[in-house]
Amino acid sequence: MKNELKAMIDTITATTPEPEDYTGEDGLLYCGKCHKLKEAYFPEGKALFGLDRHPAECDCQRAAREEREVAEQRRRHLDAVEELKHRGFTDPTMRDWTFENDNSRNPQTELARRYAEHWEDMRTDNIGCLFWGGVGTGKSYLAGCTQTPS
Numbered sequence: 001m002k003n004e005l006k007a008m009i010d011t012i013t014a015t016t017p018e019p020e021d022y023t024g025e026d027g028l029l030y031c032g033k034c035h036k037l038k039e040a041y042f043p044e045g046k047a048l049f050g051l052d053r054h055p056a057e058c059d060c061q062r063a064a065r066e067e068r069e070v071a072e073q074r075r076r077h078l079d080a081v082e083e084l085k086h087r088g089f090t091d092p093t094m095r096d097w098t099f100e101n102d103n104s105r106n107p108q109t110e111l112a113r114r115y116a117e118h119w120e121d122m123r124t125d126n127i128g129c130l131f132w133g134g135v136g137t138g139k140s141y142l143a144g145c146t147q148t149p150s
C-alpha cells in the first residue's frame with residue numbers, strides 16, 4: 001500500500017524536463033524558454049516520501065494551461081448550446097432559421113438581428129425581445145435566428 005502510494009506521488013510530482021530546460025544554482029529545474037522555475041522545494045525543508053520538491057508552473061506552462069482551459073470552456077459552451085438547440089428545435093429544419101438565410105421580407109428582422117448582436121448588453125441590462133403578430137408572420141423564424149451561438 002505504501003509503495004503504491006509512493007509510486008502515485010512520484011508520478012504526480014515528477015517534472016519532465018524539456019531539452020532546453022536547465023538546473024539552476026539552487027538545484028531546481030528552470031524553463032529554458034521563460035527562465036521561470038519548473039519545480040520548487042517543499043516549505044521549511046520538508047520532504048514527502050523522500051522528495052524535497054514538487055512541480056511548479058512556469059510562464060509557458062501557465063499560458064498553455066490557460067489556453068487549454070479557454071478552449072475547454074468554449075467547447076462546453078458549444079455543447080450546451082447544441083444540447084439546448086436539440087431540445088428546443090425539435091424540427092431539424094429549424095436549424096436553418098438564421099439571419100443569413102432570411103429573405104429580408106420581414107421589416108422586424110433588423111431589430112431582431114441588432115438584439116442578437118448586442119446579446120451581452122441585453123442580458124446585462126435584463127432586456128427581453130418579444131415577438132407578436134398573426135400566424136405565419138415569422139415570429140418563430142426570428143426567434144430561431146436569435147439562437148445562433150456566439
Ligand SMILES: [Zn+2]
Nearest residue numbers: 031034058060
Ligand atoms: Zn517556461
